[in-house]
Amino acid sequence: MDSSTLIKMVFELAGGLGIFLLGMKHMSDGMQAVAGNSLRRLIGTVTNHRLFATTVGVVVTCIVQSSSITTVMVVGFVNSGVMELSQAVGVIMGANVGTTITGWILVLKVGKYGLPLLGFSAFIYLFARRDRWRYWAMFAMGIGMVFFGLEVMKDACSTIKDMPSFEAWFARFSADTYLGVLKCAMVGCVLTTLVQSSSATLGITISLATQGLISYPTAAALILGENIGTTITAFLASLGTTTNARRAAYFHVIFNLVGVFWITLIFQWYIRLIQAIIGVDVSQAVMVDGNATYPHTVAAIAATHSVFNVCNMLLFMPFVTPMVRLLERILPSLPYKEKSRLTDLDIRILESPLMAIEQSRKEILKMGDGCLKMLEWHRTLMLADSPDPKLAERLKHREKVLDSVQDEVAEFITNLLSGNASHATAEEARRQIRLADEYESISDYILNLDKFDRKLRRNEFRFTEAQRTDLEALNRLVYTYVSEVHQALTNYNPNVLKDTDASNKRIRDQVKILRRKHLEELSAGTIPPVVSVAFMASLNAYIRVRDHACNIAETIANQK
Incomplete structure (x- = not known):
């Protein structure tokens, strides 16, 4: 293997990831602009009813395409005093479910149409006079960039097969044992913490899995780790905030840690259940340009992410009140007023x-x-x-x-x-x-x-x-x-x-x-x-x- 091949792979992987992340941002910005007043009114209606608050969290995260944005916003709302901790808990649980929509978008078999979609929507975005058309074009352009970036990353990953040392290194990560599952989850957690985006880790995981460099169980374990890694954003945002805001961020961490803990205990049964639900053989190879690929793993990975977060949400739902009391005991209120401003405005909310x-x-x-x-x-x-x-x-x-x-x-x-x-x-x-x-x-x-x-x-x-x-x-x-x-x-x-x-x-x-x-x-x-x-x-x-x-x-x- 010569150095030029390695450099080419690194450049393609970095470029593909950059296009993928930029596409996610365009999708988010486009949908937020299109949703407009409806989204604003939805945010203003969050109540103490846990099911309704959770639903709001799901819908808002599906629109903004990022659980990190939603949870950071929640920390900001709690910090400014306009959202109660019990409301925030519901929205955070919903955000974890809403973020799984990214995986299902990638299930759409339109990878090869990503570049044309990007091109046509770019023309509409540049030349359309009505703002609404431009924002829909921005959203479509984001989808095109996501799929094009994913294709570029897949192509970059396919060259790894020609590098025995790299392929052997990836083979070391296997979720066949409980320790292996924990190791893969840790890698997913660290990678998500470093890039500050679970979507980026999801894109990389899907690229590796579809090229056969990692197995579906390994990919599933990486996805579980991403759930822990994504909590770092809200945790960092809570530093220097009020006690209630830190409680909200801690709940996000506890919610995901406990969820990953119980799912790893039944991991082997869980991945077999997912394969039975989607009804496809993830190990079935499809030949593309003479190379074996595994496209069925994309649906399996998306289902793994969604089913886990939905089950974790349902598991926590009855224990919202005890969890709030526990957080109040872990972080007791201070004896003085913590709010330093007259308004409930918080710079964290500027993220959206x-x-x-x-x-x-x-x-x-x-x-x-x-x-x-x-x-x-x-x-x-x-x-x-x-x-x-x-x-x-x-x-x-x-x-x-x-x-x-x-x-x-x-x-x-x-x-x-x-x-x-x-x-x-x-x-x-x-x-x-x-x-x-x-x-x-x-x-x-x-x-x-x-x-x-x-x-x-x-x-x-x-x-x-x-x-x-x-x-x-x-x-x-x-x-x-x-x-x-x-x-x-x-x-x-x-x-x-x-x-x-x-x-x-x-x-x-x-x-x-x-x-x-x-x-x-x-x-x-x-x-x-x-x-x-x-x-x-x-x-x-x-x-x-x-x-x-x-x-x-x-x-x-x-x-x-």
């Missing part, structure tokens, strides 16, 4: 732009809720006969909180836009930056309203009883309008301008009436100048609140 944009949207909805509370508090403070320092302080504190939340949302979305976000996600991100700014501006004007009232009280003045009645009525109108706009944002209502037009006009008409009435009272000379200035400033502040709410409505309707 769709999940990240949904999370930042939730923070903006919280800003809207805060503005509505501030309007209520101001109405209470204005009508009170004597000042309420605690409520006034709460109002001021809420305005400062919304300032900080806007800064955190802006920083988070800026980091999101600097990554590889789709056009639709980038558009939504830019809208969210504007929404956060509008809500923060609303909070500023509400605080100003309270300042006008407090300044009058300090100077031993008050709005007249009639003015307080008029301002209270205007406050309620503004509250109704802001609430309607906020509800439209919550419900993704594109008809918000039409639905809220009546409330908007009522505020405008009411302010005109109050200004006219106030000018008439000024002519009578019965109102002190300081009260007059404060009243007109209050009317202007309410109009500005309405204007910013109108800007939010226009943003929702995509008119600006």
Whole structure:
């Protein structure tokens, strides 16, 4: 064997693996972009119901094509406090099942069509004008790259047969005995840990198995080891996080370790069961260009991966609550608050732009809720006969909180836009930056309203009883309008301008009436100048609140 053959094999193997992994990324990005709002809403519906949480984990992982992305996201959600540990456990179990879809994609006998599929979809991706067509093309391009990369790796592996020393080295890894199974599982674990991708190890395993360099039992044992190796990503992501986030990562490790342990005890019976299920002889060779290949092993490997993860999930399902209690005992809660930020945003969520944009949207909805509370508090403070320092302080504190939340949302979305976000996600991100700014501006004007009232009280003045009645009525109108706009944002209502037009006009008409009435009272000379200035400033502040709410409505309707 000359060095040129070895170099050629290494280059082909590395190139094939790179194309394979890039294809997996394109598949993930394309599907996430196509799934769009459906995936975002699905993520937001995770509940404590373990079966539903598990189903969400399966579906999300099938779409993003990576259990590592899903589990890292879960660690981020738990770290930020928006997902309970019991919810995270269900999603993680589902992610382990969802990741097996990769193997079944490779079962499709379209290997030789990988390159044409890649070429045709690339043309569509480059020249299509509609984003949806481009994202479907990206997904198809990813599939083409996966199969083309797999073919390149298979060709590289076929040259190993001409290298007796390499073939003898692979022959040392056999899953005929229990110790051999553990050894192969360890190799799969280490390889997955090094490349940080179970899909990469799966591609290499299938390439070796189809060329006959390793037997089906050896390939099955390698796949089991990959389940342990893939936990390293979430474990590393949990370093430096809250206690609850580390519990979620530890559950992922325990879940896979226990699963691999019990399956290795019955490994020989298990692989015979898989062969009986798929109904094909994995040892049957098919001659391709004069070389013996074993294509039936691909389906067997995919079935091995899927059946194991489904059985492990069903085994753990009844013990979710005891597992959560065990993790709480292993990692007890700290006596102080661990969260250092006001928002529930976490940089780990940026791994998946769709999940990240949904999370930042939730923070903006919280800003809207805060503005509505501030309007209520101001109405209470204005009508009170004597000042309420605690409520006034709460109002001021809420305005400062919304300032900080806007800064955190802006920083988070800026980091999101600097990554590889789709056009639709980038558009939504830019809208969210504007929404956060509008809500923060609303909070500023509400605080100003309270300042006008407090300044009058300090100077031993008050709005007249009639003015307080008029301002209270205007406050309620503004509250109704802001609430309607906020509800439209919550419900993704594109008809918000039409639905809220009546409330908007009522505020405008009411302010005109109050200004006219106030000018008439000024002519009578019965109102002190300081009260007059404060009243007109209050009317202007309410109009500005309405204007910013109108800007939010226009943003929702995509008119600006």
